[in-house]
Amino acid sequence: QGRWDEAERLEVEVMETRKTKLGAEHPDTLTSMNNLALTWKSLGRTADALALMEGCVQACQRVLGFQHPNTKISMATLEEWNR
Numbered sequence: 001q002g003r004w005d006e007a008e009r010l011e012v013e014v015m016e017t018r019k020t021k022l023g024a025e026h027p028d029t030l031t032s033m034n035n036l037a038l039t040w041k042s043l044g045r046t047a048d049a050l051a052l053m054e055g056c057v058q059a060c061q062r063v064l065g066f067q068h069p070n071t072k073i074s075m076a077t078l079e080e081w082n083r
Helices: 004-022 027-042 046-063 069-081
Strands: none
Touching: 004 027, 027 046, 027 069, 046 069
């Protein structure tokens, strides 16, 4: 499992700090959401990862637009996870 637990703790902290300081839909906060979802998936927390990635994709579409590279990557990840 390596250091996934430590990564998760740090990513939660970063995401929550960014939400507080920058706002829930700031691009940097959305990047943190994406990163945490990937970590949760690696930890086997698939349901949590899917829920967070779905929220991330929806926010990216609203804030960044459908053609933004970050939106496209998050959408592709979510699509792969839903297969």
